[in-house]
Amino acid sequence: MxxxxxxxxxxxxxxxxxxxxxxxxxxxxxxxxxxxxLGLTVLTVIPTIITFLLSFADWSFIAGVDKLKxxxxxxxxxxxxxxxxxxxxxxxxxxxxxxxxQLIISLALAAIIDKLVxxxxxxxxxxxxxxxxxxxAVSICFQLxxxxxxxxxxxxxxxxxxxxxxxxxxxxxxxxxxxMAIMVWVGIGFCLIVYLAALQxxxxxxxxxxxxxxxxxxxxxxKITFPMVSPTTFFLLVTGxxxxxxxFDIIKVLTEGRPAYSTSVVTYYLYTTxxxxxxxxxxxxxxxxxxGFVLLITLFQMYGQKKWVNY
Amino acid sequence: xxxxxxxxxxxxxxxxxxxxxxxxxxxxxPIEWIPKHWNVYENYREVWSGEHPFGVYYWNTIKVSLLxxxxxxxxxxxxxxxxxxxxxKGKNAMFLLVLMTFMVPSYSIIVPQFMIFRWLKLFxxxxxxxxxxxxxxxxxxxxxxxxxxxxxxxLEAAKLDGAGHARIFLRIAIPLVKPALATYAILRFIWTWxxxxxxxxxxxxxxxxxxxxxxxxxxxxxxxxxSLIMAGTVSAILPLILxxxxxxxxxxxxxxxxxxxx
Numbered sequence: 001m002x003x004x005x006x007x008x009x010x011x012x013x014x015x016x017x018x019x020x021x022x023x024x025x026x027x028x029x030x031x032x033x034x035x036x037x038l039g040l041t042v043l044t045v046i047p048t049i050i051t052f053l054l055s056f057a058d059w060s061f062i063a064g065v066d067k068l069k070x071x072x073x074x075x076x077x078x079x080x081x082x083x084x085x086x087x088x089x090x091x092x093x094x095x096x097x098x099x100x101x102q103l104i105i106s107l108a109l110a111a112i113i114d115k116l117v118x119x120x121x122x123x124x125x126x127x128x129x130x131x132x133x134x135x136x137a138v139s140i141c142f143q144l145x146x147x148x149x150x151x152x153x154x155x156x157x158x159x160x161x162x163x164x165x166x167x168x169x170x171x172x173x174x175x176x177x178x179x180m181a182i183m184v185w186v187g188i189g190f191c192l193i194v195y196l197a198a199l200q201x202x203x204x205x206x207x208x209x210x211x212x213x214x215x216x217x218x219x220x221x222x223k224i225t226f227p228m229v230s231p232t233t234f235f236l237l238v239t240g241x242x243x244x245x246x247x248f249d250i251i252k253v254l255t256e257g258r259p260a261y262s263t264s265v266v267t268y269y270l271y272t273t274x275x276x277x278x279x280x281x282x283x284x285x286x287x288x289x290x291x292g293f294v295l296l297i298t299l300f301q302m303y304g305q306k307k308w309v310n311y
Numbered sequence: 312x313x314x315x316x317x318x319x320x321x322x323x324x325x326x327x328x329x330x331x332x333x334x335x336x337x338x339x340x341p342i343e344w345i346p347k348h349w350n351v352y353e354n355y356r357e358v359w360s361g362e363h364p365f366g367v368y369y370w371n372t373i374k375v376s377l378l379x380x381x382x383x384x385x386x387x388x389x390x391x392x393x394x395x396x397x398x399x400k401g402k403n404a405m406f407l408l409v410l411m412t413f414m415v416p417s418y419s420i421i422v423p424q425f426m427i428f429r430w431l432k433l434f435x436x437x438x439x440x441x442x443x444x445x446x447x448x449x450x451x452x453x454x455x456x457x458x459x460x461x462x463x464x465x466l467e468a469a470k471l472d473g474a475g476h477a478r479i480f481l482r483i484a485i486p487l488v489k490p491a492l493a494t495y496a497i498l499r500f501i502w503t504w505x506x507x508x509x510x511x512x513x514x515x516x517x518x519x520x521x522x523x524x525x526x527x528x529x530x531x532x533x534x535x536x537x538s539l540i541m542a543g544t545v546s547a548i549l550p551l552i553l554x555x556x557x558x559x560x561x562x563x564x565x566x567x568x569x570x571x572x573x
Contacts, residue, residue, distance in 0.1 A: 043443060051420055129323065136544075159340065287418065
């Protein structure tokens with residue numbers, strides 16, 4: 001018996017230490033990711049599940065849990081007929097236009113800045129300033145700039161002969177475009193920086209051989225620069241779409257959805273429904289739809305990555 | 312190019328110059344970029360010592376932003392190390408879970424978060440606000456990229472010397488990714504400083520309000536005192552602009568590299 005033990009022990013011990021080491025490794029793995037996992041579970045995973053459940057209920061969080069009524073798809077049926085919701089959703093879709101405009105301007109600016117010898121980082125800072133400034137401060141400032149009767153923008157327009165300048169944020173037709181203009185201004189810095197990085201990674205010999213072939217500036221741009229940055233364009237397009245669906249601060253501070261819901265967006269309507277009208281269930285169903293749209297864009301990204309990116 | 316640059320900063324120039332003027336001159340036309348009459352001291356004194364406690368808002372914002380940044384860097388770098396250099400069962404599944412939380416738009420879950428915070432007594436507290444800002448998958452992804460870029464040899468050598476993961480993480484990995492940590496820290500600080508939605512939803516008391524809530528309240532309650540409102544907004548933006556100018560290399564590199572967005 002003794003003999004047997006001494007024979008198997010080394011292999012046994014080795015296996016045991018190996019599995020102990022494995023267990024130790026697993027333990028330390030979970031210790032490292034534990035805090036983040038716990039935080040995300042409590043603050044994101046559980047809330048996501050609750051949102052999902054509540055979107056099928058009629059409930060207000062100030063009432064007790066016993067007042068909760070399951071109503072199936074009633075919330076969604078109501079949403080389809082809710083004029084304010086539909087307008088908000090439509091505005092969100094219009095806001096998507098901000099992204100391509102941003103991209104065109106920032107790619108053009110990036111191409112120019114990339115060629116500069118001096119003041120490169122100066123211009124980077126200048127164009128990036130709006131992005132790091134708080135949207136609250138920016139919105140308050142633009143409220144004054146767009147002021148209809150004595151704001152600087154309209155005073156300027158009158159001075160150059162426009163007798164009846166638009167009232168911008170106060171006009172149903174101009175309010176949303178004004179908001180979009182501000183969003184473009186705010187977002188250019190971010191796209192510009194990412195584009196500049198992409199431009200710098202284009203191999204120089206591509207341009208050199210284009211020069212040898214006698215290609216003009218436009219040909220160089222459309223045949224080399226544009227295709228080479230297409231992965232970046234795609235990335236910026238997708239993240240831009242997603243973040244435009246999350247636009248909230250600017251609407252809350254600048255217009256509160258006015259005039260006549262012409263600038264309301266889904267997040268803003270969700271906020272007022274949940275925290276001002278206290279309709280928790282109804283707000284949750286909007287939240288789920290918002291989630292759905294963002295998911296759709298993400299799927300589009302996964303699918304489109306292969307198709308769009310061409311070089 | 313220069314023209315585009317100038318046009319870009321015009322709103323800032325107007326904001327600053329308006330904050331220096333007496334109220335009656337704010338909307339003068341042609342625009343007096345350099346004020347004819349100066350009223351700097353009076354405007355800023357009025358803002359800082361008026362009935363809206365800008366000093367308190369400032370202190371609250373600094374406190375929340377700093378602590379959020381610290382906690383976020385700590386948890387994110389730990390998770391990033393775990394996901395890149397520790398080999399454990401269920402790693403891929405856990406990473407997928409983190410990845411999935413990244414797709415959930417924050418506004419989709421504010422209502423349950425609000426309810427959970429009320430149950431946990433975290434509503435209307437700075438702690439709650441700090442926790443909300445600290446646990447984001449973004450930091451984990453960003454830092455994981457850097458940890459993955461570390462040379463395995465360094466870490467393997469330490470392991471052979473008998474160092475445990477805690478030691479390797481603190482003594483070797485962290486010092487090697489310091490620049491990345493700095494980048495992430497500056498970005499997180501900027502995002503937290505500028506955050507408006509979370510303080511709006513998770514705070515109620517005026518004495519806890521951050522600067523973003525503060526200037527909005529100030530602007531909507533000061534009615535027509537535009538020079539004062541502009542002095543308030545300048546006060547809110549200025550610290551960040553300074554931080555940005557000092558740390559611009561880190562910020563721009565971070566943005567360019569990860570293409571991250573808050």
